[in-house]
Amino acid sequence: MTHDGFLADLAAIVGSEQVLAPGDAAAYLTEWRGAFKPVARAVVRPVDTEQLAEVVRRCAAADVAVVAQSGNTGLVGGTAADDPRRQIIINLERMDRVRAIDTDNATITVEAGCTLASVQKAAGEAGLYFPLTLASRDRCRIGGNLATNAGGLNVVRYGNTRDLVLGLEVVLADGRVWHNLSGLRKDNSGLDLNDLFVGSEGALGIATAAVFKLFDPIEQQVVGLFGLEDPVQAVRLQRRLNGASGHNLTGCELMSRQAVELACHHIDGCDEPFERPWPWYLLVELASSAKGDWLAQIMHDVVAESGFNAHDRAVRVATDDTAIGALWHLRESLPPAQVAEGASIKHDISLPVSRLPAFLARALPAIRDALPGVRPCPFGHVGDGNLHFNLSKPEGGDDDAFLALSARAHDVVHDIVVDMGGSFAAEHGIGRLKVEAMARYKQPVELDMIGAIKRALDPDGRLNPGVLVPAPDRGRRTAAASADDTGSGDRTARDARQA
Incomplete structure (x- = not known):
């Protein structure tokens, strides 16, 4: 089918105004982080499941791949279509009921x-x-x-x-x-x-x-911000607070000094929280749907039992909405502050909570040795072991020159993470950014299982090709399918990637 005939078929399903040519689709072809330059044959915007399903059927008949996109806020290139001849983007934003x-x-x-x-x-x-x-x-x-x-x-x-x-x-x-x-x-x-x-x-x-x-609405809430010398203190505080509150710890965020410093420098409403800077900060929230104010008392009790004083310069406790919002504003300002500072190499890793301090003790000096002048800005969800081990460029450094070091940085950080039993992809996904890391770090049997599931549900590789697993070689599909019958095709491809 001709290019115009195929797009006319899609327009008959969703309406001509909902099939956007690349020149009219800049908002959908701009990747959130800027690491990819998406290209696609068209952007199609169905309004319901029936339209979407019919679009997918027409694409299957025309041997066209589809990349699903919703808010386009991904951080690993998961919706960055990369074939202007054979791929369309299906954007779901009109399906918002x-x-x-x-x-x-x-x-x-x-x-x-x-x-x-x-x-x-x-x-x-x-x-x-x-x-x-x-x-x-x-x-x-x-x-x-x-x-x-x-x-x-x-x-x-x-x-x-x-x-x-x-x-x-x-x-x-x-x-x-x-x-x-x-x-x-x-x-x-x-x-x-x-x-x-x-x-x-x-x-x-x-x-x-x-x-x-869904859950019952929050009736009581208390937030504490602590200045700490060591991440070990953060791990112990979160365990103590979770137990004392009856597992009503809802938020637990570790922030490095460098990350907080950037937020205070770049983002309105962010100020140094204590009279002196601390190497680490821990933001914790207790919340419950039960009425009362007993969580505030638990926070104060744990503060005292942990060697802090409620009036100490190293702890702030907030119970009203304004004060709580101000403390959370500091944490939520860390990502935009890093953007404002310039080039940043990002890592989304996880470890058992107990191993986070040991990871930081290994990874911080290792990355400083590998990238002289780098400014590590780790922060993240210490309550579940997920850290964003992000790296800001050296002061006065060139953005492009620093980003060119990404592969070296990833190897250093991910090697340590995997060696310690952690994951190189905690909550952002694999996308197109980390497919090679999958091949490097995942067990061969795990890659085989993932590949088998992909082939079972998407045998022609038309759904988001290149994400999670490498995109199929269109010219060798028949040969690959024959190799799969003996179980050797996926291993051969994987071994080539690892080499």
């Missing part, structure tokens, strides 16, 4: 194009609480949260996105639709396919809607 709220079942059913903030708002208006929260809540969308199994600031209490999902609606590679929006809290009638699709980055199917758990 809240389909249902079941207050007795405490669930909400929403479409993938809903912003995270709009889902939080809808839950609140129904007298309930949706706990997933990210700094990008006003722009990121549910489809991306599902695709990356987003974590965020409340993971220590409520879990990742996967832990909140009770059901999905998914369009498969051949255009069939799997409907599983029952909202069941128990269902052992087969494999848990929800878990298979959450975190698969659009490479196995396109999630178009989801049923999420």
Whole structure:
């Protein structure tokens, strides 16, 4: 089929104004971090699942690949289409309905194009609480949260996105639709396919809607900010607070001195929190749906028992909304502050919480030796072992020259992480950025299993090609399929990548 004929077919499904040529689609072809330069044959914007499924069927018939996109806030190139002849982007932002709220079942059913903030708002208006929260809540969308199994600031209490999902609606590679929006809290009638699709980055199917758990609204909340000499203190404080509060620790964020310094320098409303700077800062939040103010007393008790004084210059405790907002503003300002400072090499890693101090003790001197003058800015979710081990360029350094050192930095950091039993991709996903890291660090048997699942659900590699697993070689598809019959094709490709 000709180029014009194919796009005319898509326009007949979604409307001509919803099929955008590359020249009219700049907003959809701009990658959030700027590490990729997306290109695609067109951007298509369906309004419902039926339209999306029909678009996927037409693409399958025309041998065109599809890259699903929702809020376009990903950090690993997960929606950065890279073939202007054979790929289209399907943007889901028009699919933004809240389909249902079941207050007795405490669930909400929403479409993938809903912003995270709009889902939080809808839950609140129904007298309930949706706990997933990210700094990008006003722009990121549910489809991306599902695709990356987003974590965020409340993971220590409520879990990742996967832990909140009770059901999905998914369009498969051949255009069939799997409907599983029952909202069941128990269902052992087969494999848990929800878990298979959450975190698969659009490479196995396109999630178009989801049923999420809701919770009772927060009735009491207290936030503490501590100045610390050592990350070991942060680990011990979070354990003590979680136990003393009856596991009502909802946020636990470690921040390095360098990260806080950049926020105070670049972001309005961020000021040095104590009379003197500290090497490390720990922001903790206790929150509960139970009425009362007993969490504030628990915070003060733990502060005293841990050797802090509630009036000490190294701790601030906030219980009113304004003071709480000011403390969280400091934490949420760290990413934009690093952007304002210039080039930054980013790492999204995780380890068992107990090993974070040892990791920092190894990784900080190692990266300073490898990249002289680098300014490490680690911060992140110490409550679940997830750190953003980010590196700002040397003062006065050139952005491009520093970013050219990314591969060296990744090798140093990821080698230490994996050696200590951690993960090189904690909450941002693999995307296109970390496919080679998958080949380097994952067990061969794990890569074989991932490849087998991909081939089973997307045998022609049309869903987000190049994400999670390398894109198929179109000219060698038949030969590869024959090799797969003996189990050797995927291993051969992997060994070549590792070499």
